[in-house]
Amino acid sequence: MQVNNKVREMRQARHITQVKMAEELGITRQTINAIEKGRYNPSLELAFRLLAYFDVPFEQLFYIEEE
Amino acid sequence: MQVNNKVREMRQARHITQVKMAEELGITRQTINAIEKGRYNPSLELAFRLLAYFDVPFEQLFYIEEE
DNA sequence: TATTGGTGTAAAGGTACCTTTACACGTGGA
């Protein structure tokens, strides 16, 4: 069971850079990059902040890649 | 910003013990207890497993307690 | 009384998440 996300798609659709997004979210660019690249999953708290940032429901940003 | 959950309510509404739930989810009872008591938030992956276990949408199990 | 079931919690160890600092590469514009 693998959690995937659409952070990169959402971000690019809004023409926002990783830098700008990191500043607005108050996290580091490295964290955004790692999440976009699937190196690790965000914490539940950061997940909530991402939902609010993109203003989308949970299911639209995170999904399961079955094994 | 504080993430809260309704794991205990969901579990009790289904008359399931922490022990049984832990076994069925393949995690430890301590983890369930800690999440119910708010000692820490589940990882995103475990959050997904909890949603599937209770068969509820994200918003019904997790919510934000604003500061 | 003794036992069982359900729950609360602590300590120690491993891994995941997130930070700071830093270096690197490609592209586009001055």
Added chain:
DNA sequence: TCCACGTGTAAAGGTACCTTTACACCAATA
């Protein structure tokens, strides 16, 4: 060419998540 911008990634350190092992308390029941 030079520089700025956007992105990728690594290393080290701190905290959060989750495990195993263990002990404890309370309520119900034999």
